Amino acid sequence: QLHLVESGGGLVQPGGSLRLSCAVSALRWGDFHIGWFRQAPGKEREGISCISKSGRTTMFADSVRGRFTTSRDIAKNTVWLQMNSLKPEDTAIYYCAAAAGDWPSLRSIDFNYWGQGTQVTVSS
Numbered sequence: 001q002l003h004l005v006e007s008g009g010g011l012v013q014p015g016g017s018l019r020l021s022c023a024v025s026a027l028r029w030g031d032f033h034i035g036w037f038r039q040a041p042g043k044e045r046e047g048i049s050c051i052s053k054s055g056r057t058t059m060f061a062d063s064v065r066g067r068f069t070t071s072r073d074i075a076k077n078t079v080w081l082q083m084n085s086l087k088p089e090d091t092a093i094y095y096c097a098a099a100a101g102d103w104p105s106l107r108s109i110d111f112n113y114w115g116q117g118t119q120v121t122v123s124s
Contacts, residue, residue, distance in 0.1 A: 006094060009119045010120070012120070013123070014124055017082070019082050021079070029077055032100055034072065034079040037094070038095070040089075048106070050099075051071070051079060057103075061106060067085045
């Protein structure tokens with residue numbers, strides 16, 4: 001069994017920054033790639049990033065590349081999503097998710113476990 005808990009969401013002004021964390025609690029949690037997804041009202045869930053089991057490899061969706069960074073602290077069992085230069089269109093519920101096995105795509109079906117989500121609102 002694997003559990004993920006997101007935190008760090010909130011209200012931020014356009015152009016501002018926010019850091020989300022994903023705390024992972026599982027047996028052999030290092031066997032999982034950790035991805036980030038978001039879902040805005042009325043829109044489909046969008047995969048935005050993933051970090052490998054080792055933390056050495058990352059990938060990002062075009063919509064966030066160059067603005068967002070993801071990192072992994074193995075000792076703390078925590079994955080972070082650093083969000084910079086935020087735009088109103090970044091407003092969404094953000095989820096972290098875990099994928100076992102091969103390097104995944106940014107499709108939801110590639111991920112086996114999900115957190116509860118945290119709200120990010122970008123507004124002046």
